[in-house]
Amino acid sequence: MGTQFAGLTARHKDFVAEQQMFFVGTAARDGRVNISPKGLDSLRILSDTRVVWLNGTGSGNETAAHLLDSPRMTVMLCSFDREPLILRMYGTARAVHADDTEWDELYALFPPMKGARNIFVLDIDLVQTSCGFGVPLMEFTGQRALMDSWAAKKGPEGLHAYQQEKNRVSLDGYPTGLPG
Numbered sequence: 638m639g640t641q642f643a644g645l646t647a648r649h650k651d652f653v654a655e656q657q658m659f660f661v662g663t664a665a666r667d668g669r670v671n672i673s674p675k676g677l678d679s680l681r682i683l684s685d686t687r688v689v690w691l692n693g694t695g696s697g698n699e700t701a702a703h704l705l706d707s708p709r710m711t712v713m714l715c716s717f718d719r720e721p722l723i724l725r726m727y728g729t730a731r732a733v734h735a736d737d738t739e740w741d742e743l744y745a746l747f748p749p750m751k752g753a754r755n756i757f758v759l760d761i762d763l764v765q766t767s768c769g770f771g772v773p774l775m776e777f778t779g780q781r782a783l784m785d786s787w788a789a790k791k792g793p794e795g796l797h798a799y800q801q802e803k804n805r806v807s808l809d810g811y812p813t814g815l816p817g
């Protein structure tokens with residue numbers, strides 16, 4: 638059984654800052670559950686009970702669609718080296734898009750990302766840690782540069798067209814809230 642906390646402690650924040658990837662889980666009331674791996678220096682802690690993460694353009698936009706239907710989100714990080722630990726942040730979340738008033742302020746928290754599509758704000762109502770004894774030991778060798786080069790090759794108009802074609806509706810037909 639894990640240990641539960643009302644918010645992130647200083648130890649949790651240090652752990653989060655050391656991780657190279659995290660996983661995001663969301664689900665609409667009906668349809669598929671989505672679990673998505675994230676990396677690229679895209680997670681920031683704003684307080685003990687709020688985190689934000691920057692999302693780049695991808696082949697789908699399930700997280701944004703799910704949150705419009707049901708704002709539940711879980712962010713999970715696990716140690717693949719040294720001390721085993723799994724940390725989950727549970728809460729309610731919302732998407733911020735480039736045309737929203739908060740975009741510039743939140744986007745400034747991250748290194749520039751070509752193809753940045755959404756920023757997600759998670760208000761944490763529970764943090765849980767567990768042992769992580771079953772998580773394999775792995776060595777981090779670096780972040781992939783493929784997203785940036787793919788987005789650069791597409792260019793602004795190509796990215797917009799791609800998002801309009803691939804990112805406006807979820808796998809289950811839910812709208813994602815992505816502006817036209």
